């Protein structure tokens with residue numbers, strides 16, 4: 745089954761502290777965003793990319809796509825204040841499309857194609873699924889610099905992207921979130937508010953989101969590992 749993918753790329757990269765959109769930083773002399781886009785460009789099941797970008801970066805990003813021969817971007821939309829708004833703007837161009845849409849962070853370049861396919865297969869049955877990995881650290885709730893309680897680790901999973909949905913379901917979830925002025929940190933949290941069950945597909949620990957400067961060192965190590973495979 746084929747799918748479309750929305751890639752939010754309109755962030756400011758504040759935590760990376762590079763003074764520009766972190767997706768323009770290079771790994772192996774190639775911008776992070778291009779690494780991410782290449783995965784979908786090469787995946788035969790992906791039949792269209794919707795890229796959500798800042799208006800002031802539109803020309804720059806279009807040039808990059810030409811340079812690196814990324815041809816599957818069928819729509820550019822403008823990002824919003826929060827990631828959720830950037831995704832919703834992308835989703836609006838898919839209104840009426842009766843299929844599966846993935847949402848994948850531009851800042852996660854190491855997503856594995858086999859896992860994308862597993863996610864799409866599960867979503868075609870269930871309507872909603874996310875990639876996730878078991879949490880490795882012990883997690884405690886803290887208030888005022890004091891431990892409140894330890895959360896049982898066995899039930900904790902770190903949620904990644906891609907997250908995959910039937911288009912109509914994600915649309916309904918975004919409309920409701922907007923009506924309720926709810927802003928979530930991922931797309932599934934909006935669908936959860938409809939009480940719709942969301943399946944977990946176990947991913948891998950390489951699929952990091954490049955967020956803070958030290959993530960770039962991890963990224964270099966992951967690239968070296970993937971090059972050896």
Ligand code: CTP
Pocket residue numbers: 751752753754755756757758759760766767796823824825826827828830831849850851852953954955
């Ligand atoms: N994003 C977006 N629109 C926003 C905020 C984020 O499209 N208003 C995108 C980012 O470009 C990134 C993804 O959503 O690909 C995940 O967000 P995050 O890692 O938080 O990136 P930034 O928002 O750019 O970073 P920061 O929060 O540190 O400013």
Ligand code: MG
Pocket residue numbers: 755827
């Ligand atoms: Mg952010």
